[in-house]
Amino acid sequence: MAKKTNDNKYVVSVKDLTKKFGSFTAVNSISFDVTKGEIFGFLGANGAGKTTAIKMLTGLSKPSSGTAIVAGYDVIKxxxxxxxxxxxxSQKFSLYDDLKVFENIRLYAGIYGIPSKEIKSKINNLIDExxxxxxxxxxxxxxxLGWKQKLAFAVAMVHDPPVVFLDEPTSGVDPITRRQFWEMIYKASEKGITVFITTHxxxxxxxxxxxxxxVDGVIKALDTPTKLKExxxxxxxxxxxxKLARG
Amino acid sequence: MKAFWAFIKKEYYHIIRDPRSLLILIGMPIIQVILFGFAITNEIVDAKISILDKSKDQITQEISNKILSSKYFLLSEYLESAEQIEGSFRKGKIKLALVFEEKFAEKFNRKERPSIQIITDATDPNTAATLTNYINKILLDYQNEISISTIAPKGIEVITRMEYNPQLKGVYLFVPGTIVIILMLISAMMTSISIAREKEKGTMEVLLVSPLKPFMIIAGKVIPYIALSLINALTILLLGVFVFGLPIRGDYFLLLFEITLFIITSLSLGIFISTLVKTQQEALLISLMGLMLPTIILSGFIYPIESMPRILQYISHVIPAKWFLIMIRNIMIKGVEISYILKETLILLGMTLVLMILSIKKFKIRLE
Amino acid sequence: MSNIFVNIDNISKSYGDIQALKDISFSVDEGELFGLIGPDGAGKTTLIRILITMLLPTTGSATINGLDVVKDFKKLRHLIGYMPGTFSLYEDLTVEENLKFFATIFNAKIKDNYHLIKDIYQQIEPFKDRRAGNLSGGMKQKLALSCALIHKPDILFLDEPTTGIDAVSRVELWDMLKKLKEQNLTIIVSTPYMDEAELCDKVAFMQKGEVMEINTPQQIVEDYDIPIYAVKGDNFYNLLLSLRRMKITRTAFPFGESIHLTTYEELNENELNKIISEFSNQRTETKRIKANIEDCFMAKMLKNK
Incomplete structure (x- = not known):
């Protein structure tokens, strides 16, 4: 049986997380905690190790060392x-272009194990919202594109996850839709969902x-935007x- | 001209730097020939047979020994009565049963044409036919021997002779066949995929914006594959000659010329396909379904065209491989000259020309 | 006096029922750095492809340096440098092999035009034996730019060069473009990043196949005539929702650390702050500001709806 780690304070808790590819260290011992309802910006230059780190946090890639607890479960175990x-x-792939709107929702609701009785009302609620x-x-x-991205975000949360990872969700979207998208993020955050987001x-x-x-596999700075600027x-x-990325 | 060389060099790098494709390109012909040569060969050895000898005289003994001493047959058992034949087959032990009629030697000496009954297991008709042919051949040899040694008048004139391929050696079938498949694969499939790849990756757009002429783009992509195809064709031929003892009776240059012609036909097919598709996947699919399957099935490589339904026979006319196979078999096995296969050569030339013109017409100097 | 280098005259492009470009006309001067600004689907790529002779317009015409993009496409292809939106070099060729290849197919010698790409290429020259596929995003872009410039084009087209590229590489790219401009190269660049508009000499705002505005970024900002304020508060989301409910509000959009509020009439910022603070029940800070280019784009979008 998978044991749920009893630490409700942090939704994401990362300690000394490292990923090596041969002699190359893509992610070098990063540590941080993210609390419930937080909107956590995960920034970095191309090739700094962001993608690798996200892959580890979402259980797609096995860390070389260190630990990460996401939504109560250990990503290694x-x-x-x-x-x-x-x-x-993610910006690149989320929905099936050749499926209808409600079919996409139904598909993901099914994938995430939502009981078939609830799926219908889920679809209606989501489309309504x-x-x-x-x-x-x-x-x-x-x-x-704007609608697609909004729908993709809603579908990503169809199973009410405690944390949602967004990988460059607003790339190429017009400025108004981009802001509407952020309002969806705020709303999710208000509901207590933790949002983990990368953006350019x-x-x-x-x-x-x-x-x-x-920068280069390590977290060079982590704080509120106001503090970082100060x-x-x-x-x-x-x-x-x-300033930071140029070193 | 310099741009052209740069293009060829670039294409060469693409091929050489993709170890997996390279392995397939170089390794596949060898593996195919060896597979066909050893595993799927039409030659059958050590087939088990039973013999029911109702005569049991010197001649039936000699014939039996002759058959059993060949590499093709092994004795399973001597049968005592006709009832046992079926059981022998049922047990799945034997492929063929021989029945000598009574008073065989007597009849033979009286020139009464004694009969031998050959019973085969026709669940696999190809094997059955081949084995029957082997037996016929051995019987024929035996007759000849006897007629020479005893200077007796000829017993029976047997007409069945396998022209140019007396032992039905598989090598005559699979070497040309493998050449066809490999050349189709490399020339047609690989070029269509490699052009489609440029479209998919967006590099075609950059090439088109440059002052390079479309003809140069195509020729530059194709020439390295001509070289590669030739190397492969030669490899297969050499393997056929040195490993499987395939004799080439005809003119080497003629053979080479026809091979090159077929390569160019296949390349134009590949280019034509590439003008129809946008992605590598489409190119692969069309090449496989539209080229490889018809080539294997309708070219006469595996199934004789003469025994196909009329409609398929007509379709087979547009398959370049059919004409190429006719030519290459004629050159290798019969050693014919160009005049004998002029018609086929011209047909291939015509097909190439049509495909080239179509491709150049369809090749887009712009995006859709 | 500047010379018109690119002239676009009533260009439309349709794909079946979908109209990708609707009656577009504008001109670009010689040596100008011209920006096509708009989100995905605005028609930027289609327009660029028509100009580089890769697509035929459904109606209308365009010339570059007097050459027609349809009739004179062969001549034009010698003059054009083009960097597509996706990385379109050969990933299995090395940096140097790519550069050589693109020089040769344009009948150019690297030696002759090295001065053009020197500043850019020098940064990737230490990696010249590395396969292009193994370069980082920023380096790929420098190589692509070098390859697009190596035949000394008269005009350079860049299709979304900064999409998916980190902020540092973006800054570097715009620095490179600025330097190229000094060599009197005409540059047309498309981007979905509004802030990059300010780095262009002139921009066209594009949305759904239409050009909403063409002007210098300075003039566009200057022409913005709606009262606009930056509002900050303790609870950002709550403040945003409150602002949306207020009657004086035209629009309220998050803009970095503050919310940009537009109103129907000009108000004193202190008085306004008081109203907002009371209405949203929190400590706020309100300042009358000058609109930035993104405010202008959004205003145009809303007007066009």
Missing amino acids: NPEKVKYKIGYM LGMENMRNKLVGDLP YLDEAEYCTRASIM NLGVKSMQEVFV
């Missing part, structure tokens, strides 16, 4: 349990409760990022 407890949405009634029977491939739009880093900046004496997260 119970990666399959972790996968049930998290939501995941998104204001997509008139798009219910449309193929996802025919939706504008650094104004979005300002919306995070706390943000970490990863510490470096700069005005925006953009400057914080450029």
